[in-house]
Amino acid sequence: MCQNPEKRKNRNMKETMNEKQKEKKEKQKEEEEEKKKKKKKTRKKPxxxxxxxxxxxxxxxxxxxxxxxxxxxxxxxxxxxxxxxxxxxxxxxxxxxxxxxxxxx
Incomplete structure (x- = not known):
């Protein structure tokens, strides 16, 4: 563990930032999948x-x-x-x- 409190703060900040980025990526993937599903439904040819x-x-x-x-x-x-x-x-x-x-x- 880090003895220095400032380093500990920085490490915690990095971890939270990483978590936020991961969440954003997951949301984007879900949105893209939903868009693909919607597109597939409308592509039937008469x-x-x-x-x-x-x-x-x-x-x-x-x-x-x-x-x-x-x-x-x-x-x-x-x-x-x-x-x-x-x-x-x-x-x-x-x-x-x-x-x-x-x-x-």
Whole structure:
């Protein structure tokens, strides 16, 4: 132990300062974790949530049923998105009109 009272005072001061700094760091970490949790909740994309189960496309080779295309994508790109989706699924060139789409729930 320190015999000198001034040294003892200084040591006690340092210890309290260290404790305060540790507490501040812990609070900051907790706040950052809370912010991360809040951010994660708001990041859901509507395209992933809303998928079309079935879609009928009127093409050159008659009517073709299309799946695995998101509604947002079809609305955004209209003809092109559906055409690409049909090519991916059926592997054939299909021309389609937007008015011929029927969304199935």
């Amino acid at each position: 395209e992933i949530r809303r998928k079309i189960k079935s879609m009928v496309v009127d093409g050159e080779g008659g009517k073709v049923e299309v799946a695995e295309a998101t509604k947002a994508e079809a609305v955004r790109r209209k003809y092109r998105a559906v055409e690409l989706a049909t090519r991916q699924i059926y592997g054939e060139k299909v021309r389609c009109s937007y008015s011929a789409l029927v969304y199935g729930e």
